[in-house]
Amino acid sequence: MTAGPSGSSKVVPLRDAVTSALGPGDTVFLGGFGHCIPFAAASEIIRSGVSGLTVCKTGADIVLDLLVAAGVVDEIIVGWFGNPGIGSSHVIRRAMEDDGLRLSESTNFGLLLRLHAAELGVPYLPTRTLVGSDLRDRAHHVVQVNCPFTDEELSAVAALVPDVAIVHAQRADATGNVQMWGVVGDTLTGARAATRVLCTVEEIVPESRVRSAPELTALPAHRVDTVTAVPGGARPSYVDGHYERDAGAYELFQAGSRDASWVADLVAGIREGQEVTRWW
Amino acid sequence: MVVTDLQLAWNAATQLHDGERVFVGIGAPAIAAMIARRSHAPCISMLFESGVDCADPQRVPASTGSHEVASGAALHGSMLDAFSQLQSGRIDVGVLSAAQVDPAGNLNSTVIGSYEQPRVRLPGSGGAHDIAALARRVLVVMPHDPRRLVDQVDFVTCRGWDAARLRRVGGVLRRGPVAMTTERGLFTLQGAELTLSAVTAGGSASWALEGLSWVGESEVRELPPLPSDAHTRFDFDAPEGSR
Numbered sequence: 001m002t003a004g005p006s007g008s009s010k011v012v013p014l015r016d017a018v019t020s021a022l023g024p025g026d027t028v029f030l031g032g033f034g035h036c037i038p039f040a041a042a043s044e045i046i047r048s049g050v051s052g053l054t055v056c057k058t059g060a061d062i063v064l065d066l067l068v069a070a071g072v073v074d075e076i077i078v079g080w081f082g083n084p085g086i087g088s089s090h091v092i093r094r095a096m097e098d099d100g101l102r103l104s105e106s107t108n109f110g111l112l113l114r115l116h117a118a119e120l121g122v123p124y125l126p127t128r129t130l131v132g133s134d135l136r137d138r139a140h141h142v143v144q145v146n147c148p149f150t151d152e153e154l155s156a157v158a159a160l161v162p163d164v165a166i167v168h169a170q171r172a173d174a175t176g177n178v179q180m181w182g183v184v185g186d187t188l189t190g191a192r193a194a195t196r197v198l199c200t201v202e203e204i205v206p207e208s209r210v211r212s213a214p215e216l217t218a219l220p221a222h223r224v225d226t227v228t229a230v231p232g233g234a235r236p237s238y239v240d241g242h243y244e245r246d247a248g249a250y251e252l253f254q255a256g257s258r259d260a261s262w263v264a265d266l267v268a269g270i271r272e273g274q275e276v277t278r279w280w
Numbered sequence: 281m282v283v284t285d286l287q288l289a290w291n292a293a294t295q296l297h298d299g300e301r302v303f304v305g306i307g308a309p310a311i312a313a314m315i316a317r318r319s320h321a322p323c324i325s326m327l328f329e330s331g332v333d334c335a336d337p338q339r340v341p342a343s344t345g346s347h348e349v350a351s352g353a354a355l356h357g358s359m360l361d362a363f364s365q366l367q368s369g370r371i372d373v374g375v376l377s378a379a380q381v382d383p384a385g386n387l388n389s390t391v392i393g394s395y396e397q398p399r400v401r402l403p404g405s406g407g408a409h410d411i412a413a414l415a416r417r418v419l420v421v422m423p424h425d426p427r428r429l430v431d432q433v434d435f436v437t438c439r440g441w442d443a444a445r446l447r448r449v450g451g452v453l454r455r456g457p458v459a460m461t462t463e464r465g466l467f468t469l470q471g472a473e474l475t476l477s478a479v480t481a482g483g484s485a486s487w488a489l490e491g492l493s494w495v496g497e498s499e500v501r502e503l504p505p506l507p508s509d510a511h512t513r514f515d516f517d518a519p520e521g522s523r
Contacts, residue, residue, distance in 0.1 A: 032345075033330050033331075033344075033345040033359070034330060034343045034344065034345020034346050034349075035330075035345050035346075035347070035350070058359065058406075059329070059344070059345075059406055059407075078404065079404060079405055079406055079407070080403050080404045080405065080406035080407075081403055081404060082403035082404075084306075084342060084343035084344075084345070084346075085306060085341075085342030085343045085346070086342070088400075088401070088402060088403050089403070093401045096401065097401075105390075105404050105405070106405075107405045107406070107407065107408075107409040107410045108329060108359065108363070108405070108406050108407040108410060109359075109363040109366070109367070109407060109410035110409075110410070112359055112360060112363060116360060127367065128367050128413070128414060128449050128450060129367065129409065129410045129413050129414060130409070130413075131413060131439075132413075132436075132439040132442070133409060133436045133437060133438060133439045134390070134395065134435045134436040134437070135390060135405055135409055135435075135436070135437050135438075136409075138395065181356070182350060182356060183330045183331065183332060183345045183346075183349070183350050183356060184330075184331060184356070184358050184359075185329075185330045185331060185344075185345050185358065185359045186358070186359045186360075187358075188358060189358065189359065189360055238347055240347075240350075244347065245342075245346065245347060247342065
């Protein structure tokens with residue numbers, strides 16, 4: 001005998017998901033890593049009018065550029081920013097030089113461990129990275145400690161608890177069990193570290209389908225606040241089993257975003273409700 | 281693939297050994313590992329920071345989380361899985377590039393100019409600092425460009441050689457950047473400096489040091505030449521939309 005449904009539906013329209021999850025000044029973790037970049041959710045964040053956000057991500061994608069260009073971000077906490085495989089971010093460099101965007105930078109592993117500490121529910125984690133270098137001298141939330149057992153020198157990185165994690169995945173059931181496969185990078189560490197999780201998926205499936213393949217479940221329902229079906233929600237990035245990355249879109253963004261007015265037009269279009277795919 | 285790029289990747293590939301566990305960055309480092317896997321190091325293990333392990337890319341990947349990296353891999357782990365292996369000393373070699381490198385093996389991918397008022401703000405460390413600090417040894421892959429092979433990097437993103445470098449971290453020796461390859465030759469750590477020790481087959485020491493203030497050994501050997509069938513054996517389709 002199969003069990004009955006294990007919770008009420010968490011399926012809501014994307015607009016409602018964003019307005020219920022995000023408040024001004026929140027710290028937002030962006031999921032995806034080359035794969036499953038949450039472009040649709042980011043577009044809705046831009047439309048919502050929320051501002052003063054701190055956005056954290058180990059290796060950022062151009063979805064961060066969109067949020068920064070829209071003026072909704074005060075600070076970024078990253079290990080790397082740019083257009084993956086293509087080049088530097090014109091948008092973020094301009095925002096740092098001209099608009100007061102604050103950067104707190106670390107290494108991918110150092111920042112990942114800050115999120116992992118939050119996932120583990122401890123105030124910090126020790127690590128062997130972030131030793132020596134100008135980067136170490138300027139990294140925030142890192143101190144040198146001595147191991148209480150071996151006395152060896154280690155770095156300690158403070159936990160980073162995002163208020164919200166934005167995740168795009170292949171599917172979920174209506175109760176919020178999220179299934180994801182393919183490249184995850186830091187996605188699940190950041191999601192499990194966060195207080196709230198907003199998830200968009202290619203499709204909502206019956207709970208029985210999830211429970212027949214539990215090995216694919218990345219986030220259990222009780223850790224997810226909202227799910228919204230947004231087919232194509234990660235375009236122009238790729239989603240395993242659904243669509244490929246549109247390399248031309250990334251190249252076009254790299255060229256176009258040299259011009260601030262090009263980006264401003266793109267953001268204005270997003271605010272007016274146009275799909276994020278408008279730029280290509 | 282452009283001949284220069286193939287030579288650059290091949291020279292780096294000659295420094296990877298069969299069966300090694302390699303933590304790979306994107307660009308020439310990834311191509312070097314892919315070439316090694318198709319020549320003298322078929323059992324090399326490629327790990328990417330995205331968490332993809334035992335990777336076997338058939339096409340040049342654009343990013344560590346790309347479909348090209350993930351396709352055909354034996355394991356899709358997480359970034360935590362990847363960096364855990366690195367920190368616990370299980371990665372034989374990390375292969376990196378950077379915007380600037382100096383003879384001490386310091387790498388810069390943060391800023392050109394000062395940090396507070398950079399002439400050029402670069403994308404940042406990503407996993408580079410972690411790889412440089414924690415791999416058992418580091419191979420740096422750089423194009424021969426005097427603007428990038430400098431006397432002293434503007435900013436130390438990844439620490440190179442220093443007296444504390446040759447140290448056991450967690451019981452495992454982490455030797456840092458012991459070698460750098462360009463398309464013109466191989467530089468190896470001699471004392472405190474990366475020093476030219478080998479040149480591309482058919483090349484000369486003066487050519488491999490052209491425009492640089494770096495030094496070379498009094499006698500340099502030749503690197504193994506590109507295999508005669510390199511252009512077909514290492515013919516990876518470029519990703520769509522790439523430059």
